[in-house]
Amino acid sequence: xxxxxxxxxxxxxxxxxxxxxxxxxxxxxxxxxxxxxxxxxxxxxxxxxxxxxxxxxxxxxxxxxxxxxxxxxxxxxxxxxxxxxxxxxxxxxxxxxxxxxxxxxxxxxxxxxxxxxxxxxxxxxxxxxxxxxxxxxxxxxxxxxxxxxxxxxxxxxxxxxxxxxxxxxxxxxxxxxxxxxxxxxxxxxxxxxxxxxxxxxxxxxxxxxxxxxxxxxxxxxxxxxxxxxxxxxxxxxxxxxxxxxxxxxxxxxxxxxxxxxxxxxxxxxxxxxxxxxxxxxxxxxxxxxxxxxxxxxxxxxxxxxxxxxxxxxxxxxxxxxxxxxxxxxxxxxxxxxxxxx
Numbered sequence: 413x414x415x416x417x418x419x420x421x422x423x424x425x426x427x428x429x430x431x432x433x434x435x436x437x438x439x440x441x442x443x444x445x446x447x448x449x450x451x452x453x454x455x456x457x458x459x460x461x462x463x464x465x466x467x468x469x470x471x472x473x474x475x476x477x478x479x480x481x482x483x484x485x486x487x488x489x490x491x492x493x494x495x496x497x498x499x500x501x502x503x504x505x506x507x508x509x510x511x512x513x514x515x516x517x518x519x520x521x522x523x524x525x526x527x528x529x530x531x532x533x534x535x536x537x538x539x540x541x542x543x544x545x546x547x548x549x550x551x552x553x554x555x556x557x558x559x560x561x562x563x564x565x566x567x568x569x570x571x572x573x574x575x576x577x578x579x580x581x582x583x584x585x586x587x588x589x590x591x592x593x594x595x596x597x598x599x600x601x602x603x604x605x606x607x608x609x610x611x612x613x614x615x616x617x618x619x620x621x622x623x624x625x626x627x628x629x630x631x632x633x634x635x636x637x638x639x640x641x642x643x644x645x646x647x648x649x650x651x652x653x654x655x656x657x658x659x660x661x662x663x664x665x666x667x668x669x670x671x672x673x674x675x676x677x678x679x680x681x682x683x684x685x686x687x688x689x690x691x692x693x694x695x696x697x698x699x700x701x702x703x704x705x706x707x708x709x710x711x712x713x714x715x716x717x718x719x720x721x722x723x724x725x726x727x728x729x730x731x732x733x734x735x736x737x738x739x740x741x742x743x744x745x746x747x748x749x750x751x752x753x
Contacts (some may be wrong), residue, residue, distance in 0.1 A: 438450065439586055439587075444580050445582070447580075447582045448585065449698075450586055451582065451589045451590070452651075453694045453695075454592070454650075456671070456690035457597075458643055458644075458647040459643065459671050460671055460678060461593075461596065461597060461600060461643055462643025462647070463477050463644070463671050463672065464678070464682065464686055465612075465639055465640045466636045466637055466639075467672075467675060467680055468675065468681030469612040469616060470632065470633050470636035471616030472525075472636065472637065473529055473533075474530070474640070475530050476517075476668055477533075477667075479536050480510045480641040480648065481510075481647055481648030481667065481671075482662075483510045483513050483641075483645055483648065484509065484644065484645030484651075485506070485652035486551055486658055487505060487506040487648075488506045488649040488652045489559060489652050491564075493557050493558070494557075496564055497564055498566065499559075499565050499566055499649075500566060502649060503592070503649045503650065503653075504646075506645045506649035507645040508642065510642060510645020510648065511639065511642030512638070513645075514639075514640060515641070517533070517641070518633065518638055521634075521637060522634065537665050537668040540663070541661075541663070542660075544659075552659065556661075556662065557657070557658050558656070559657060560657065565656060566653075567580075568581050568656060571583075571584065588653075611632050612636060614627055615629045615632050615633060651663075670693050671693075674686070674689030675689055676689070677692045677738070677742065678692075678741050678743060679740055679742055680741065681743075682743030684743070685741055685746075689742070696727060696730055700727055700730070
């Protein structure tokens with residue numbers, strides 16, 4: 413190992429250690445409500461990680477991952493509320509159910525590319541809330557499924573004791589979400605840094621070249637869809653646990669677009685950049701919504717910011733600015749800094 417490689421390895425280990433300590437200790441320095449918000453960051457990061465696999469690595473543009481999150485969320489809600497299954501056990505089941513749905517979608521998606529694939533997956537996201545409303549006997553229709561106070565929801569009322577420490581529900585959700593993100597993130601890194609990752613990138617860059625070296629593009633693209641849907645299903649399961657309630661409005665059409673924005677902001681094809689994308693989609697709308705409360709701003713600006721719909725306009729403008737100024741996302745900025753150094 414060269415000196416440069418040793419330095420990179422030590423630096424990487426230091427970053428991982430710092431990240432681990434930050435996640436471990438942060439709840440002790442923030443409010444219970446803030447811990448809940450940070451748990452949502454981890455949930456979004458898991459879903460964006462799955463989207464990054466299918467779009468950033470295999471080159472398939474998906475605008476339907478909100479539907480896969482809904483499948484995972486409803487799987488957990490139905491198992492907990494109707495069958496008395498503990499929520500923790502439903503998380504992998506939700507991932508598998510969504511993963512199977514992703515595989516089933518991945519097969520016909522092989523015939524589509526680019527804009528046609530994006531529109532087809534978006535159509536699924538648009539239609540899925542109506543499907544949930546129609547399947548009232550299973551999904552509860554427009555009323556949805558309430559999990560609050562249900563016995564299978566861990567720590568929802570009294571909290572939970574872990575290693576001798578009492579955690580509130582939001583703290584428990586924080587540690588649960590970030591632990592699952594760490595496991596899935598490391599798993600994705602191990603999978604994509606090897607032959608599978610190289611094969612997916614080859615398929616993304618050129619089908620002809622990939623086929624010429626013995627790679628089966630159809631198999632890898634379908635597998636990428638299934639894996640990404642699995643991640644989205646796990647995120648949807650955690651989302652259902654966090655909200656303690658699901659209905660068609662819990663997983664709106666805009667959720668799929670939000671996930672894509674997070675993937676682009678973090679940097680397509682970057683596994684760690686998904687955290688930056690998740691922070692962006694979770695906190696930017698909140699910060700923009702607080703503009704009318706900032707007394708340092710002129711009264712006219714605060715008055716305009718208080719108009720209905722303005723926060724959404726500001727959010728859209730912020731997204732456009734980020735895409736124009738940081739086309740490579742957060743990961744691209746870090747790469748440029750490292751190259752410059």
